[in-house]
Amino acid sequence: MNRDTKATKVSELNETFSKAKFAVVADYRGLKVTELEKLRGSLREQNAHIQIAKNTLLRLAVKGTEYESLTEVFTGTTAIAFSFEEPVGPAKALAEFGKEFEALKIRAAGLDGKLMTADDVKALSKLPTKDQLLGQLCGVLAAVPTKLVRTLNAAPNNLVYALQAIKDQKEN
Numbered sequence: 001m002n003r004d005t006k007a008t009k010v011s012e013l014n015e016t017f018s019k020a021k022f023a024v025v026a027d028y029r030g031l032k033v034t035e036l037e038k039l040r041g042s043l044r045e046q047n048a049h050i051q052i053a054k055n056t057l058l059r060l061a062v063k064g065t066e067y068e069s070l071t072e073v074f075t076g077t078t079a080i081a082f083s084f085e086e087p088v089g090p091a092k093a094l095a096e097f098g099k100e101f102e103a104l105k106i107r108a109a110g111l112d113g114k115l116m117t118a119d120d121v122k123a124l125s126k127l128p129t130k131d132q133l134l135g136q137l138c139g140v141l142a143a144v145p146t147k148l149v150r151t152l153n154a155a156p157n158n159l160v161y162a163l164q165a166i167k168d169q170k171e172n
Contacts, residue, residue: 014065023082025070025078028077051082086130088129
C-alpha cells in the first residue's frame, strides 16, 4: 500500500469515526470469509457495517474524534463495526454472531465517545431495540384511552343490567 492510498484510507476511516454513534472493536482471527460475510449481512440489516483495517491506520484515523480512547485496543487482527443510528441492534447482531462463532472476540466499544468493555456491549445487546421500545410506548399510549372508554361505558352498561335484573325479578 503506497503513501497516497494510506492517506486516503486514514481520511475515510476518520470520517467514518466522526459520523459514527457506536463503534465496536473486535478480533476476527479464525473467522472464514463466508462467516465474515454472514456477519456483514446481519450488521447491514441493523444499518451498520464492519471494516477491517491495519492498526496503525486506525490509530491515525481516531485522532481528533471522540473514539481516541479505543487506540489502546487496536492490536492483533482488528475489525471495527460502526453504527450511525442506534447501538442496540448492532450490539445484538455482534453478540448473537459471537455465540455462534466463538472466533469473534469483542475487545471494546465506544458509544458517543465513552469507552465500553466487552461485557458492556453484551449488556447493551440484551436491551430492547429502538423499534421495540417505540412499539411498547404505542401500546402504553393506546391502553390509556381504551381503558377510559371502557370505564365510561361500564356505568351505562351496569345501569342497563340492573334495570334488566329488576324487570326479570318483578316478572317472576
